[in-house]
Structures are given as structure tokens and as C-alpha cells.
Amino acid sequence: xxxxxxxGADFFAGYPITPTxxxxxxxxxENVTNKKIDFIQTEDETAAGFAVIGAILxxxxxxxxxxxxxxxxxxxxxxxxxxxxxxxxxxxxQRGGPSTGTVIYSQQELTLARYGGNGEGLRIVYxxxxxxxxxxxxxxxxxxxxxxxxxxxxxxxxxxxxxxxPVDTTKKISVEDAHPYFxxxxxxxxxxxxxxxxxxxxxxxxxxxxxxxxxxxxxESESYKVSDAETVVFAxxxxxxxAKVAVANLRKKGVKVGLFRPITMRPFDTANAIKAVKNAxxxxxxxxxxxxxxxxxxxxxxxxxxxxxxxxxxxxEGITVSDIEEKILGVTHV
Amino acid sequence: MFEPRFPKVVNPDSxxxxxxxxxxxxxxxxxxxxxxxxxxIAPRTVIGLDIGCNLLAWxxxxxxxxxxxxxxxxxxxxxxxHGQKDSVxxxxxxxGGLYAIGLQSLLHTAHRNEAVTVIGVNNTVYAMTGGQAAPxxxxxxxxxxxxxxxxxxxxxxxxxxxxxxxxxxxAFLGRASVNNIPVMKSMMKKAIQAxxxxxxxxxxxxxxxxxxxxTDARVTMEYVDKMAETFNLGVLDE
Numbered sequence: 001x002x003x004x005x006x007x008g009a010d011f012f013a014g015y016p017i018t019p020t021x022x023x024x025x026x027x028x029x030e031n032v033t034n035k036k037i038d039f040i041q042t043e044d045e046t047a048a049g050f051a052v053i054g055a056i057l058x059x060x061x062x063x064x065x066x067x068x069x070x071x072x073x074x075x076x077x078x079x080x081x082x083x084x085x086x087x088x089x090x091x092x093x094q095r096g097g098p099s100t101g102t103v104i105y106s107q108q109e110l111t112l113a114r115y116g117g118n119g120e121g122l123r124i125v126y127x128x129x130x131x132x133x134x135x136x137x138x139x140x141x142x143x144x145x146x147x148x149x150x151x152x153x154x155x156x157x158x159x160x161x162x163x164x165x166p167v168d169t170t171k172k173i174s175v176e177d178a179h180p181y182f183x184x185x186x187x188x189x190x191x192x193x194x195x196x197x198x199x200x201x202x203x204x205x206x207x208x209x210x211x212x213x214x215x216x217x218x219x220e221s222e223s224y225k226v227s228d229a230e231t232v233v234f235a236x237x238x239x240x241x242x243a244k245v246a247v248a249n250l251r252k253k254g255v256k257v258g259l260f261r262p263i264t265m266r267p268f269d270t271a272n273a274i275k276a277v278k279n280a281x282x283x284x285x286x287x288x289x290x291x292x293x294x295x296x297x298x299x300x301x302x303x304x305x306x307x308x309x310x311x312x313x314x315x316x317e318g319i320t321v322s323d324i325e326e327k328i329l330g331v332t333h334v
Numbered sequence: 335m336f337e338p339r340f341p342k343v344v345n346p347d348s349x350x351x352x353x354x355x356x357x358x359x360x361x362x363x364x365x366x367x368x369x370x371x372x373x374x375i376a377p378r379t380v381i382g383l384d385i386g387c388n389l390l391a392w393x394x395x396x397x398x399x400x401x402x403x404x405x406x407x408x409x410x411x412x413x414x415x416h417g418q419k420d421s422v423x424x425x426x427x428x429x430g431g432l433y434a435i436g437l438q439s440l441l442h443t444a445h446r447n448e449a450v451t452v453i454g455v456n457n458t459v460y461a462m463t464g465g466q467a468a469p470x471x472x473x474x475x476x477x478x479x480x481x482x483x484x485x486x487x488x489x490x491x492x493x494x495x496x497x498x499x500x501x502x503x504x505a506f507l508g509r510a511s512v513n514n515i516p517v518m519k520s521m522m523k524k525a526i527q528a529x530x531x532x533x534x535x536x537x538x539x540x541x542x543x544x545x546x547x548x549t550d551a552r553v554t555m556e557y558v559d560k561m562a563e564t565f566n567l568g569v570l571d572e
């Protein structure tokens with residue numbers, strides 16, 4: 001929330017859901033004294049998303065936060081934001097599913113974040129791995145959203161949402177200004193309903209082109225000690241942070257292991273992912289789901305021969321540093 | 335030569351009309367255009383459309399418009415109004431969009447007394463999809479999904495009355511009919527004036543749908559008169 005304020009966010013609409021209620025409540029509290037911001041607690045997440053869209057049209061740097069089943073409802077407004085090129089910013093605190101599941105943690109909302117909604121997944125998804133990154137990437141999300149006019153999701157989880165840790169709030173990045181879409185120059189009739197297949201295809205091709213161009217500038221990843229790695233761990237978000245610690249620990253013991261961690265889950269840094277496994281014999285995918293991320297990795301590395309593809313899948317369960325170390329030692333020559 | 339006198343806010347390029355012959359929307363939109371012009375609010379008016387036949391109005395006005403999703407025009411307009419407090423935000427939706435899929439947004443927007451205006455068009459059916467039963471379908475009415483007649487409820491949903499249960503003091507709630515233009519026009523003004531005074535404004539309008547009613551011109555006119563026997567016209571008192 002502090003990062004959103006630092007990025008100039010001035011409107012929030014939301015609905016209570018664990019583990020992101022603190023954002024809603026925090027904004028409501030801020031709203032009491034901060035006259036520059038505005039707020040609606042809506043009747044459901046769908047209404048929150050559409051209120052955010054209304055506020056964006058009016059020129060607000062509007063955003064929302066949700067999780068789990070709320071994230072599902074939010075796909076309705078997100079699809080509209082994709083079609084109309086609206087800079088919709090949303091924080092998601094993943095929780096366990098399906099259904100109400102658990103309320104704190106999972107990595108099971110990755111596919112929903114990337115490709116939810118009826119359409120082609122024309123959204124940017126950032127995945128912070130720790131609380132400092134959460135602060136940085138949330139600011140960046142507003143900049144990316146307003147610069148490229150595509151919806152942006154910050155895909156965290158309940159551990160990230162609820163962790164209390166010191167955050168370096170001095171890191172401020174410059175964020176693109178917001179402008180009203182309406183009552184601001186020529187008449188705009190914003191249309192998202194087409195009568196002909198050809199009309200929609202033309203619209204889609206335009207969106208694909210713009211998304212592709214933007215992607216080249218947006219895509220981000222971290223490759224850590226991969227150049228001589230016999231084993232490369234693929235992990236993202238909170239698990240990515242644990243994996244980095246595991247890799248650092250084992251490198252001290254001489255184990256040739258590295259990490260590839262995407263920072264944007266969409267677009268995906270395919271080029272650097274392939275580069276990261278250049279000398280690898282083993283790839284380990286570690287994630288708190290039964291393969292949301294693994295499927296992306298397999299698709300990304302489809303043309304690269306990896307002798308040994310290993311999974312460390314713990315759906316909706318936390319993955320510790322020692323879990324990852326154990327898996328690495330199981331496949332790597334020591 | 336006779337020149338049809340359309341308000342200036344109507345976009346002449348949107349003709350010929352996208353609506354079916356005999357549809358009530360043409361009248362409703364034209365009169366709303368006159369109201370916007372007479373109230374001199376065009377430079378600050380934004381129109382939101384739900385999904386349903388109203389989406390065809392996307393290029394009807396020389397005003398900024400947005401097609402939202404089904405049932406979602408009310409929260410979109412609320413968000414817009416929060417973002418530009420001096421604007422006039424008008425949402426147009428059908429009876430399905432307001433009383434079925436978008437009902438909770440309609441009720442809570444009234445409850446929070448958001449300063450927006452919602453125009454709801456009641457033709458007793460889901461018209462765009464081919465005439466299925468709506469919350470407003472009359473008892474015994476034959477529709478696509480009530481082929482033997484509607485027996486699911488003794489009464490339809492009475493929108494303004496329902497909204498009145500939770501609406502804040504100062505909100506405007508009323509029902510007009512497309513076959514009485516002067517009254518409809520004055521109630522549209524009141525629904526917008528409520529917004530200008532910082533309150534929620536909601537007007538339901540009984541309207542024609544000969545395509546789905548499968549009625550000729552005479553029976554269509556009679557149909558709306560018959561609707562008015564069930565749906566009381568007028569301003570809902572506090």
C-alpha cells in the first residue's frame with residue numbers, strides 16, 4: 001500500500017478477503033486523513049474492478065487488491081481492461097485452492113493471473129520474491145501500466161502480504177502520470193463489442209502487436225550463478241527467494257548449481273531462461289503448485305535438450321530452503 | 335421538407351439506427367439527448383452502457399461513452415464519478431442487467447448513495463439474446479425460457495421499490511413509460527438533478543420490444559399499457 005502511494009495511486013476499490021484485507025483496511029485508514037486519495041468498499045470484487053475501471057477513465061491512478069476466489073471474480077473487469085487498454089493495477093495475495101481452500105499461501109493462481117479471463121492474457125504479471133521487491137515492483141507496476149496501457153498484476157502471496165520486515169522505502173522510481181480518458185479532448189466511444197469476426201481480429205492483431213512491442217521492454221528475470229551450473233533451479237515468487245538462499249548455501253560447498261527466477265511471469269523471459277540452462281544436465285522446478293510453473297518451463301525449454309527434468313511440487317504448501325537443498329543434492333554431483 | 339429534430343448531442347453518423355424497428359430505445363435515447371442538452375450538461379456528461387440492447391448505443395451520442403460488461407455499468411459509473419466529481423455519470427442498462435446479474439451493485443450503489451444516475455429499461459425480457467424470461471417478466475408471460483407461460487413467481491421484481499428499501503434519503507427513484515414522453519422526460523431530469531445534488535438517481539422506463547413480444551404495432555402499444563397495470567408509474571415517495 002505504501003508503494004502504491006509512493007507511485008501516486010489515488011483511488012482504491014476493494015472487497016475484504018484474506019490475505020489482502022490489510023491493503024483495503026490500510027487504504028481506508030489512510031483515506032481518513034489523506035485528502036488526495038479516494039476509496040470505495042464495494043459489494044464484491046467484480047464491482048471493485050469495474051469501479052477501478054471507471055476511476056481510470058476519469059484519470060485516477062486506481063488499483064485494487066484481492067486473492068483466491070476474489071481473483072477469479074476480478075477476471076471480468078480485467079478482460080475489459082485488456083480490450084480497452086486500461087492501466088489496471090491489481091495486487092494478488094495467492095492463497096490455497098481450489099475453492100475457499102486455505103487463506104494464506106500457494107502458487108496456484110499463476111495461470112489465472114497470466115491467462116485468466118475470456119481472451120488472450122494481454123496483461124503483465126510481476127512476481128516479487130521478498131518484501132523489498134514487493135515495494136519496488138508495486139511502484140514499477142504503476143509505471144508499466146500507465147506507460148504501456150495494459151493491466152498489470154503484482155502476484156504475491158499471503159506470506160509476502162503479511163510479513164513484517166524492514167523495507168527500504170527510499171527507493172522511489174519515477175512513475176508515468178495518469179491522464180483522463182474521458183472529458184479530455186475528442187469524443188471517445190469505447191467499444192468492446194464487435195459484430196464481425198474480422199473487426200475483432202483486427203482489434204486483436206493491434207493488441208498483439210502493441211503487447212509484443214511492450215513486452216520486449218518489460219520482460220525481466222534473474223539468473224544467479226547459472227553459467228557453469230550442472231543443475232539449474234527454476235523458481236519464482238517466495239519460492240524463488242528460498243531457492244536463491246539454497247543455491248548460495250550449496251555454492252559455498254562447491255556444488256555447481258544455479259537459479260533462474262522470472263520477475264515478470266508474463267511476458268516470460270524465454271531467451272534468458274534458455275541461456276541459463278546452456279550447460280545444465282538437470283533442471284529442477286520448485287513451486288507450491290502441481291505444475292502451473294512447470295508447464296511454462298517445459299514449454300519454454302521445449303527446444304533445448306535437458307537430460308533430467310525434476311519436479312519439486314508442493315501444491316499449496318510452503319517450500320523451505322532445506323527442501324530445495326535436498327532436491328539439488330539428490331541430482332547433482334558433489 | 336420535414337427535418338427530424340434530433341438533439342445536437344446525437345451523433346448523426348450513428349444512423350440508420352442499430353435497434354430493431356419499433357424498439358423503445360430510439361425514443362428513450364433521443365429524449366435523454368434532449369434532456370442533456372436542455373440541462374446544458376453535455377460537456378461534462380459520460381454515458382456508460384451495460385450489455386444487452388443498450389450496448390448498441392455505443393456511438394449514438396456525441397459524448398464519451400463506454401460499453402462495460404453485463405451488470406457492471408453501475409459500479410463503473412460510481413468509479414468514474416469518484417474520479418471526476420464535477421462530471422455527470424449516466425449508466426444505461428436493461429432489466430436483466432439491473433435486477434438479475436447486476437442487482438447487488440444497483441442496491442449497494444443506492445445504499446452508499448453514489449452520485450450517479452442509472453436509467454433502467456424494462457421490456458420484461460432479455461431482448462438481445464432472443465427473449466428469455468427476465469426478473470420483470472409478467473405472470474403467465476410466454477418467453478423463450480417460459481414456453482408454457484411464466485409461473486415462477488406471482489409478481490415480477492419491482493425495481494425502484496426494491497432499491498427504495500435501501501436507498502439513502504435524497505435519492506430519486508421513479509418509473510416512467512416510453513409512451514408518455516413528457517413525464518418520462520421530466521423524470522429523467524429529476525434522476526439527473528439528484529446526481530447534481532450529490533445523490534443517487536434511478537429511473538426505470540417501461541419500453542417496447544415487438545421483436546421478442548412478437549407483436550404488431552397496435553398490440554405493442556397495448557402491451558406497454560398492460561405493463562403499467564402491474565408496474566406502477568410515478569415517483570417513489572420516501
